[in-house]
Amino acid sequence: MKGKRVPQSGGAGLARREFLAKAAAATLLSLAPGIRLVDLAMAREADVPVSEQVRWGMLVDATRCAEGCTDCVDACNTEHGLNGSGRPEIDAQYIRKLDLTDPATGRSFSLPMLCQHCETAPCVDVCPTGASFRRADGIVLVDKHICIGCRYCMMACPYKARSFVHENLTDQVPSTPRGKGTVESCNFCVHRVDRDRRPACVEACSGAGHDALVFGDMNDPNSQLSRQLQEVSSRQIRADLGLNTGVRYHGV
Amino acid sequence: MNMVYQQIDGGARFYFALAVLTMIMALGAAAAHYMELEGHHVTGMTNQVVWGVPHVFAVFLIIAASGALNTASIASVFGKAGYKPLARLSGLLAVALLVGGLTVLVLDLGRPDRLIVAMTTYNFKSIFAWNIFLYTGFLLIVAVYLWMMFEPRMNRYIKPGGLVAFLWRLILTTGTGSIFGFLVARQAYDAAIMAPMFVIMSLAFGTAMFMLIWFAACAWTGVVVDAELARRLKNLLGMFIAAVLYMSLAYHLTNLYATEHHGYERFLLLEGGAYTALFWFGHVLIGGVFPLLLLFSPAGRSTSTIALAATLVVAGGLAQVYVIIIAGQAYPMPLFPGMTETSTFFDGVVAGYSPSLYEIGLGMGGVALSLLIVVVALRVLPFFPHSTGSRSTADSESAAASAG
Ligand code: SF4
Numbered sequence: 001m002k003g004k005r006v007p008q009s010g011g012a013g014l015a016r017r018e019f020l021a022k023a024a025a026a027t028l029l030s031l032a033p034g035i036r037l038v039d040l041a042m043a044r045e046a047d048v049p050v051s052e053q054v055r056w057g058m059l060v061d062a063t064r065c066a067e068g069c070t071d072c073v074d075a076c077n078t079e080h081g082l083n084g085s086g087r088p089e090i091d092a093q094y095i096r097k098l099d100l101t102d103p104a105t106g107r108s109f110s111l112p113m114l115c116q117h118c119e120t121a122p123c124v125d126v127c128p129t130g131a132s133f134r135r136a137d138g139i140v141l142v143d144k145h146i147c148i149g150c151r152y153c154m155m156a157c158p159y160k161a162r163s164f165v166h167e168n169l170t171d172q173v174p175s176t177p178r179g180k181g182t183v184e185s186c187n188f189c190v191h192r193v194d195r196d197r198r199p200a201c202v203e204a205c206s207g208a209g210h211d212a213l214v215f216g217d218m219n220d221p222n223s224q225l226s227r228q229l230q231e232v233s234s235r236q237i238r239a240d241l242g243l244n245t246g247v248r249y250h251g252v
Numbered sequence: 253m254n255m256v257y258q259q260i261d262g263g264a265r266f267y268f269a270l271a272v273l274t275m276i277m278a279l280g281a282a283a284a285h286y287m288e289l290e291g292h293h294v295t296g297m298t299n300q301v302v303w304g305v306p307h308v309f310a311v312f313l314i315i316a317a318s319g320a321l322n323t324a325s326i327a328s329v330f331g332k333a334g335y336k337p338l339a340r341l342s343g344l345l346a347v348a349l350l351v352g353g354l355t356v357l358v359l360d361l362g363r364p365d366r367l368i369v370a371m372t373t374y375n376f377k378s379i380f381a382w383n384i385f386l387y388t389g390f391l392l393i394v395a396v397y398l399w400m401m402f403e404p405r406m407n408r409y410i411k412p413g414g415l416v417a418f419l420w421r422l423i424l425t426t427g428t429g430s431i432f433g434f435l436v437a438r439q440a441y442d443a444a445i446m447a448p449m450f451v452i453m454s455l456a457f458g459t460a461m462f463m464l465i466w467f468a469a470c471a472w473t474g475v476v477v478d479a480e481l482a483r484r485l486k487n488l489l490g491m492f493i494a495a496v497l498y499m500s501l502a503y504h505l506t507n508l509y510a511t512e513h514h515g516y517e518r519f520l521l522l523e524g525g526a527y528t529a530l531f532w533f534g535h536v537l538i539g540g541v542f543p544l545l546l547l548f549s550p551a552g553r554s555t556s557t558i559a560l561a562a563t564l565v566v567a568g569g570l571a572q573v574y575v576i577i578i579a580g581q582a583y584p585m586p587l588f589p590g591m592t593e594t595s596t597f598f599d600g601v602v603a604g605y606s607p608s609l610y611e612i613g614l615g616m617g618g619v620a621l622s623l624l625i626v627v628v629a630l631r632v633l634p635f636f637p638h639s640t641g642s643r644s645t646a647d648s649e650s651a652a653a654s655a656g
Pocket residue numbers: 114115116117118121122123124140156157158159160161162185
């Protein structure tokens with residue numbers, strides 16, 4: 001398992017839940033050793049299933065995102081073990097920095113682009129096997145066990161958020177199982193979120209003092225994310241497609 | 253009037269064909285195996301161009317399969333007796349092309365070993381999943397249809413059988429076209445015309461393939477090509493070619509009408525380098541204008557001219573499918589229309605793609621598999637008529653044409 005890091009938000013409640021989860025996992029460990037890994041990964045309040053009440057989402061504040069900064073990207077690559085092959089055109093990129101310039105005004109800015117965790121996700125709709133799926137809490141995932149690698153989801157995703165694993169893998173990170181010949185994309189660090197931690201990119205961005213990324217529950221009116229979304233103007237990228245994305249952008 | 257059918261002879265020529273086709277197929281299989289073993293990094297595909305040359309071959313073969321059934325449809329559904337002797341060959345070719353195309357498609361999957369997953373786990377919202385049914389259904393229906401033709405007691409069901417097959421293949425090609433039509437975010441594919449365009453393309457490619465196989469089988473068996481039938485099929489082919497050109501024109505004109513698609517049109521028609529060349533020289537000239545000129549020139553009566561025209565249609569068709577599939581992906585998807593975009597993930601730039609030998613090998617392997625099926629079937633079962641005879645040609649052309 002990965003070394004544990006102190007959660008940066010949430011305070012005592014989070015720490016307590018994490019403790020309880022680990023205690024539960026430890027109990028299970030003594031009962032049945034094989035189960036431990038699985039249970040720890042699902043340790044998020046083991047008795048509460050992933051709920052529709054929650055919708056995980058993110059607000060990207062482009063006005064705070066620094067041009068040339070790649071802290072979120074680097075953190076993502078480390079978190080998920082995306083060690084490149086040296087050929088950028090085939091390397092997986094769950095999150096990338098997009099540099100934009102408005103030719104009319106000359107204004108330029110920068111923002112991270114990642115899976116938008118669409119509510120009506122084209123990738124989910126087109127996937128022939130159902131490997132692409134949307135969890136009740138809004139996180140869009142690929143089941144690596146039934147993905148056949150047809151890449152139709154990559155064709156369908158308007159954000160080019162998906163990557164295909166082109167080569168044999170080494171040094172995989174246990175929390176992000178990958179598979180040659182299957183498709184993958186940002187999973188909102190589901191293994192962290194299920195343990196009440198924020199995605200690696202969000203943590204890295206605020207760690208560097210930019211605070212351009214806010215993660216949280218869009219359905220909880222009191223979450224920091226919801227409050228921010230109420231306060232500042234934000235938009236969905238390619239809102240014309242009507243996908244009701246889980247990632248919103250401010251300052252674009 | 254009882255038609256007498258024959259098997260092709262099993263002499264040296266047969267074994268030679270068998271050997272050559274098996275060899276190409278084996279090379280294709282080896283290429284696919286290597287791709288699976290090493291991962292797709294050995295191919296030309298990238299995260300930007302995710303469907304490459306294998307898809308070009310697969311899509312071409314699949315839609316040609318549907319069109320290859322045309323002759324049988326005209327015979328049974330539209331009651332044109334003149335086409336009847338060739339109905340078996342038409343059904344056989346349809347099955348063979350579809351099997352070849354599907355094989356390529358499956359072997360190009362990231363996980364071809366999970367074929368069984370694809371066959372057992374369905375997401376019914378996915379047009380791709382529907383296509384799996386359409387394809388397997390087509391194979392089944394044509395197999396039954398062929399059986400009805402072979403089995404004298406079943407002959408009376410040929411007409412309804414043919415009708416089912418005819419309707420099914422229209423749906424099948426529509427389904428294949430819809431795979432692209434559903435990709436709303438991509439400028440090249442966001443068009444309802446995609447599906448009907450594929451239907452017309454299938455008629456042209458399928459008829460061209462059919463005529464080539466027919467001529468080859470005639471040469472092989474020493475049967476004289478029925479000039480009247482050749483003339484009619486040739487006219488039909490000409491009409492289909494013209495229709496493909498028309499569809500292509502309509503597609504690009506409607507795109508030019510929508511401002512948001514101007515970028516793509518400009519790219520494809522003018523500035524796309526190899527894609528522009530493939531479009532104008534491959535699709536329009538080689539696949540359209542030249543064969544039309546050949547077919548309707550005075551020389552268009554000779555079998556060799558028709559064969560040349562049909563070959564050009566096949567080559568031009570491959571170019572057209574290449575342009576549709578590859579250029580459509582290479583052109584960047586705008587996330588912020590009107591802004592210039594750059595990133596480490598090739599946003600805002602035309603993505604490069606150069607096909608690898610492995611991909612071409614896999615595609616050719618699929619073609620070889622299709623031909624191998626045809627050759628072996630012709631050898632073991634009486635698919636081919638002793639002569640097409642010159643029967644009453646009173647059937648009107650227009651009725652035959654309406655089969656489209
Ligand atoms: S951004 Fe792309 S990969 Fe993510 S949910 Fe939407 S369609 Fe799927």
